[in-house]
Amino acid sequence: MTGPRIHLGVFLTGVGPQLIWADERTAPHMAIDTFVDVAQLLERGLFDAFFLGEGLRVRENRGRVFDLDVAGRPDAITQLSALAGATERIGLVATQNTTYNYPADLARRLASLDLLSDGRAGWNVVTTDNAWTGENFRNGGWLAHERRYERAGQFVDAAKALWAGWEPDWEAAGEDGAKSWARPGAIGAVEWHTDLVELTATPTVPASRQGRPVLFQAGDSEGGRDLAARHADVVFSAHTEFDAAAAYATDLRRRLAHYGRDADSLRILPGAEVILGATPAEAEEKERWVRDHQVNGPRALAFFEQYWGRDLSAYDPDGPLPDIEPTEAELDPSRGTIAIDQRSGKLAQIARWRERAEAENLSIRQLALAVRPGHRAFVGTPGQVADEWARYVRARVVDGFNLLPYLVPDSLTDVVEQLVPELQERGVYRTEYEGTTLREHLELPPVWPGTT
Amino acid sequence: MTTLSLAVELDGDGAHPAAWRHSGRPPGAVLGAAALRRAVHGAERAGFTLATFADTPVPPSSGLDAAGRIEAGTRAAFVATTTSRIGLAPTLHVATTEPFHLATQLAALDHASKGRAAWVVGVANDPASAATVGAAPLAADALRREVADVIDTARALWDSWEDEAVIRDVATGRYLDPDRVHHVDAAGARFTVKGPLITPRPPQGQVVVLAPAELGGDVDVALAGGSVDEIAARAGQAPRVFAEVEVVLDADRPAAARLDGLDADTGWEPTGHLRHVGSAESLVDLVRRLSGVVDGIRFHPAVLAVDLLILADRVLPALADLRRPPGETLRASLGLPRPANRFAVAGGQS
Numbered sequence: 001m002t003g004p005r006i007h008l009g010v011f012l013t014g015v016g017p018q019l020i021w022a023d024e025r026t027a028p029h030m031a032i033d034t035f036v037d038v039a040q041l042l043e044r045g046l047f048d049a050f051f052l053g054e055g056l057r058v059r060e061n062r063g064r065v066f067d068l069d070v071a072g073r074p075d076a077i078t079q080l081s082a083l084a085g086a087t088e089r090i091g092l093v094a095t096q097n098t099t100y101n102y103p104a105d106l107a108r109r110l111a112s113l114d115l116l117s118d119g120r121a122g123w124n125v126v127t128t129d130n131a132w133t134g135e136n137f138r139n140g141g142w143l144a145h146e147r148r149y150e151r152a153g154q155f156v157d158a159a160k161a162l163w164a165g166w167e168p169d170w171e172a173a174g175e176d177g178a179k180s181w182a183r184p185g186a187i188g189a190v191e192w193h194t195d196l197v198e199l200t201a202t203p204t205v206p207a208s209r210q211g212r213p214v215l216f217q218a219g220d221s222e223g224g225r226d227l228a229a230r231h232a233d234v235v236f237s238a239h240t241e242f243d244a245a246a247a248y249a250t251d252l253r254r255r256l257a258h259y260g261r262d263a264d265s266l267r268i269l270p271g272a273e274v275i276l277g278a279t280p281a282e283a284e285e286k287e288r289w290v291r292d293h294q295v296n297g298p299r300a301l302a303f304f305e306q307y308w309g310r311d312l313s314a315y316d317p318d319g320p321l322p323d324i325e326p327t328e329a330e331l332d333p334s335r336g337t338i339a340i341d342q343r344s345g346k347l348a349q350i351a352r353w354r355e356r357a358e359a360e361n362l363s364i365r366q367l368a369l370a371v372r373p374g375h376r377a378f379v380g381t382p383g384q385v386a387d388e389w390a391r392y393v394r395a396r397v398v399d400g401f402n403l404l405p406y407l408v409p410d411s412l413t414d415v416v417e418q419l420v421p422e423l424q425e426r427g428v429y430r431t432e433y434e435g436t437t438l439r440e441h442l443e444l445p446p447v448w449p450g451t452t
Numbered sequence: 453m454t455t456l457s458l459a460v461e462l463d464g465d466g467a468h469p470a471a472w473r474h475s476g477r478p479p480g481a482v483l484g485a486a487a488l489r490r491a492v493h494g495a496e497r498a499g500f501t502l503a504t505f506a507d508t509p510v511p512p513s514s515g516l517d518a519a520g521r522i523e524a525g526t527r528a529a530f531v532a533t534t535t536s537r538i539g540l541a542p543t544l545h546v547a548t549t550e551p552f553h554l555a556t557q558l559a560a561l562d563h564a565s566k567g568r569a570a571w572v573v574g575v576a577n578d579p580a581s582a583a584t585v586g587a588a589p590l591a592a593d594a595l596r597r598e599v600a601d602v603i604d605t606a607r608a609l610w611d612s613w614e615d616e617a618v619i620r621d622v623a624t625g626r627y628l629d630p631d632r633v634h635h636v637d638a639a640g641a642r643f644t645v646k647g648p649l650i651t652p653r654p655p656q657g658q659v660v661v662l663a664p665a666e667l668g669g670d671v672d673v674a675l676a677g678g679s680v681d682e683i684a685a686r687a688g689q690a691p692r693v694f695a696e697v698e699v700v701l702d703a704d705r706p707a708a709a710r711l712d713g714l715d716a717d718t719g720w721e722p723t724g725h726l727r728h729v730g731s732a733e734s735l736v737d738l739v740r741r742l743s744g745v746v747d748g749i750r751f752h753p754a755v756l757a758v759d760l761l762i763l764a765d766r767v768l769p770a771l772a773d774l775r776r777p778p779g780e781t782l783r784a785s786l787g788l789p790r791p792a793n794r795f796a797v798a799g800g801q802s
Contacts, residue, residue: 055650065648067628079560104584108509111523115484135645178479201584204512298626
């Protein structure tokens, strides 16, 4: 096969409004069998990676646990370790934050997953700063917002040092009668002493066949893009419109050059929804069904309640926006979906929404649908979506997509059974796994000679 | 009386520090999926109720012996989907981790294993272990308090979702009942945790907690070292008391000669555990004697490649009349009830 190929992952956040639960086809979302079935399905579909989100605090709405969305999820590395035992090829990527983890502990757990899976582990590096989340941790709220990427950079540097702590030829020569378990001097301690990272640790896990876990990064701010350019093997970007994706790719490759990295040493996989139908009309009908579930009346009201700071349950979701005034208090992060730069200026935001709803005659639900955060959906027949994706990847504006399922497992079964064959026909998707490690699946250069 | 539970420690190549020299494979072979599966699947086939996975934040040996070890929680999880009866107990340390993460990891292990998770409370507190998290060792009383606080916090978090919290009520659009998911507001001496856990209640309700008997705390299984008399004195300290027994068994050479050979490579410092060096038959006799004073035994095979096989072939079959039959969950296998939820019994409302 020649030319660029599409790399696919699935991001199972495990919580949130995009997951439809009120449908009998939905598999029990905490059951290990569901996770195993999905991972094995994706493996049949020759996917690069299966991602799990990270939970640090259960989402709340106005001081109570939020009750309308799927909630409750496993620890990512534990679950992926269980899946490593039930799969053979697919990459296993854990989202883990650099604020409320200890670097040596997290690096060791990731290296352990990498070794047990024989080189299939990845780490989606995220930052968090908020004190609300921090209430579950020893030093909640310790890290200033503006230093979160500085901490992340040092955290990743320390992790990389720990992962490189065993020399590749660490095994003592000769199987019988070796004087020591490892070659003396082959394993080194790592020290790090700054105000952001403090540790002295000797790694206990050697490198896997892919050298170290593959690093993913999702932040889209200046700090996030810079962290990606320094460290990431894959970016989980938010840009799916063709022109925006092209601009993003150009910006990121420029940053790579600044850090002395090759333009082809990074994969760009934006998040995306895929809604497939046998005909264009059927796909559009299915999208309406998906949106009706994702943004039903109670969810639409709850979406605006976080901005209003008031109980809006008495309002008709199919009627006009609430006429009562919002509270003065700014947004809190308790719903988990609000970007940091959107946590201030909510009154102005509400004023803009009121103008728009008035001008376009939108109901509460219609406005929620129009302004809710979310990833781009590709809606169409498998052939239509395959054509569009082939255009993206041939122009190298993306390297693939990280899919966010709306119905587990059915929406993924559709992709594996209907879309993957169309992509293969167009020569933009693998027809078998050529390698075994996640780095090989992603066609990334080796970390160092001798690894894959 | 079928009242005895048998556990086995499966770390590395065995409990003896020189075990790696007597395992018939290259040293590094222990660090991978195949070795782990062989040990755990073998223990399950043999009929052990529980496998434990020792761990420390630092290398297992600072000398000429093993320098590598895969983190215990990932080891336990890795075999969760390929086993079906055996309990899985990683050692996780209280002072070098986040209590919230620890509780989440163990709850996730219980879900992944469908109710077979346990936790061996680890108390690594030496300067090198503490330095991995940029800390200094705790004083003895502070460590004791930390152990109690982390156990209590984990237990509160495991109850933070009531069993019936997920209601999936299509008519009202409510996925869960917010009155059945609780803040725990746990306050230890050195930390606080708000809760609830991100993970719904473990299938067992509470993950089974094991800890060395001298630690105290709210544990399900106290691990008792020392002589038979000292072990007997621990009776009633926890719902279950297990005796710690290291074993070196007669094989191609007599056990004493095997131990001499192992010790010639690296001396096996006394650990405070009962140590049986001899035949399988005399070990069966020892276990029968102990069965009068304890609820279970945790074996520490000196060399897994040798002693685990003999335990499986000659010791466990000879104890069939004493062994508690396996249940659907580890708690059931241990004859322990599924605990009521503290929040539910408090009235069901937050």
